Amino acid sequence: MAEQSLYERLGGVYGIAGAVDVLVDRLFANAKVNANDNVKAHHGDPANAPGYKFLVTAWSIEAAGGPKCYFGDDMVKAHDHLAIDEPGFDAVSMEIAATLSYLGVPDAEHREFMDIIESYRGQVVQAA
Numbered sequence: 413m414a415e416q417s418l419y420e421r422l423g424g425v426y427g428i429a430g431a432v433d434v435l436v437d438r439l440f441a442n443a444k445v446n447a448n449d450n451v452k453a454h455h456g457d458p459a460n461a462p463g464y465k466f467l468v469t470a471w472s473i474e475a476a477g478g479p480k481c482y483f484g485d486d487m488v489k490a491h492d493h494l495a496i497d498e499p500g501f502d503a504v505s506m507e508i509a510a511t512l513s514y515l516g517v518p519d520a521e522h523r524e525f526m527d528i529i530e531s532y533r534g535q536v537v538q539a540a
């Protein structure tokens with residue numbers, strides 16, 4: 413039997429959308445993430461939560477090897493106006509890891525997804 417994709421092992425669209433639902437609520441409430449005023453301008457407004465959950469869910473589905481469904485900006489363009497620094501990236505990365513643990517995602521899938529997130533660090537961190 414062919415090995416299942418990470419997308420399938422994370423529970424497909426229901427598993428990923430469920431995790432992003434928890435994650436984004438945590439990110440919007442995270443003081444360290446929102447210490448960056450540019451980030452706070454977006455994450456500080458609860459009206460942005462549903463659309464952001466949609467985009468991050470679609471991005472994660474594709475990144476995990478699921479069907480093509482993400483039509484948002486690439487990771488450089490999505491963050492080029494935010495001046496995100498290394499501690500800002502670490503704060504989000506820690507929140508993603510905490511959410512995967514909180515939801516009981518198994519170690520192998522946890523590691524695989526965090527490796528994907530880490531591979532985008534250079535595109536997201538753009539602070540001078």
Ligand code: HEM
Pocket residue numbers: 445448450451452454455467468471483484485486490491494496500501502504505528529530532533536
């Ligand atoms: C690998 C890590 C990350 C991924 C996968 C990711 C994913 C995304 C996605 C899919 C979008 C929507 C793009 C669009 O509107 O077309 C976005 C926007 C955004 N991201 Fe990230 N992100 C990451 C890291 C970060 C970090 C570290 C921060 C803050 C410290 C951050 C803050 C934001 C904000 C504030 C927006 C909205 C920008 C706006 O619409 O003006 N992201 N991100």
